[in-house]
Amino acid sequence: VKAQTEARLRSLSGWGALAALLLLIWATWWDTPLGRAPDWTATADVTAPLTRKLLFTHPALAWSTFVAYIVTFSLSIAALNERTRRFDTPARSAAEVGFVLNTLALYTGTLWGIQEWSRSGSSALATVYTEPKVLVVVVMWLTFAAYLLLRRLVDEPARRSRLAAAFGILGFLGVPASYLTSRLLAKSLHPDVVGPGANPDAQLGAYEGLLLAWSFVAFTLLFVHLHLLRLRMARAQDALAEAAA
Amino acid sequence: MNHDLTTATLAFGGTAASLAAYWLWMRWRGPRLEAAAARRPPARDGPGGPP
Numbered sequence: 585v586k587a588q589t590e591a592r593l594r595s596l597s598g599w600g601a602l603a604a605l606l607l608l609i610w611a612t613w614w615d616t617p618l619g620r621a622p623d624w625t626a627t628a629d630v631t632a633p634l635t636r637k638l639l640f641t642h643p644a645l646a647w648s649t650f651v652a653y654i655v656t657f658s659l660s661i662a663a664l665n666e667r668t669r670r671f672d673t674p675a676r677s678a679a680e681v682g683f684v685l686n687t688l689a690l691y692t693g694t695l696w697g698i699q700e701w702s703r704s705g706s707s708a709l710a711t712v713y714t715e716p717k718v719l720v721v722v723v724m725w726l727t728f729a730a731y732l733l734l735r736r737l738v739d740e741p742a743r744r745s746r747l748a749a750a751f752g753i754l755g756f757l758g759v760p761a762s763y764l765t766s767r768l769l770a771k772s773l774h775p776d777v778v779g780p781g782a783n784p785d786a787q788l789g790a791y792e793g794l795l796l797a798w799s800f801v802a803f804t805l806l807f808v809h810l811h812l813l814r815l816r817m818a819r820a821q822d823a824l825a826e827a828a829a
Numbered sequence: 830m831n832h833d834l835t836t837a838t839l840a841f842g843g844t845a846a847s848l849a850a851y852w853l854w855m856r857w858r859g860p861r862l863e864a865a866a867a868r869r870p871p872a873r874d875g876p877g878g879p880p
Contacts, residue, residue: 637841688844699832
């Protein structure tokens, strides 16, 4: 029954994510009955109006990375508390999906940052990779890279699970740290458009705000779906490893 | 010089292609692993499986 429920959830979240993402793509590039497609071509200080449409992809990728790492964090604590595969396997799946989303958030952010933050006289890449929030996210990315590596390198299951949980908890610290850097550090180039301490200069129109919120919904659904797909694989891998032992 | 179109294409195209590839890989690999696991006898104290 549990497997059936999970299969149903997997399929449901898949169709939901697909519909939500298609709607998001439509609304990002074309007009919808609710509003006109966001267009910055006529805005005075915007040099890359097409790249700016990453506003509906990049923050959502970062958000779903955070969701994945929060799930990993909670399951890691549970796995340390109760040393069974029950929590260890889903923690590993969430961490891997989170790492993929994290990589894409860094990738889109790097391209966007190069376009919008480049100042004459300094290297665009250097500007992006000395920004506080980017640095925090890079450290978080490296911690989860280590997490996935030691999952492959440590053979003994109990030790592997303990070590991985420690890295999962450590890596998660990047989530609150990343949220706070742009709000607390004046040096930050990241504009805060949502939440307390949002930058009044980076205000969005109502429709753009709606699209941003929608992108968060779509990528959360995508995370749920990818996590369930990865979980199915991880469970089968566990069963095969157990049978081989 | 402005590379807006190139950047946007790389960013959106790269993201979509990566996510699609990851999804396809899991859709392809998951059922195969599941089938392989089902063919194996349980590790210990389990019922059934070939002798």
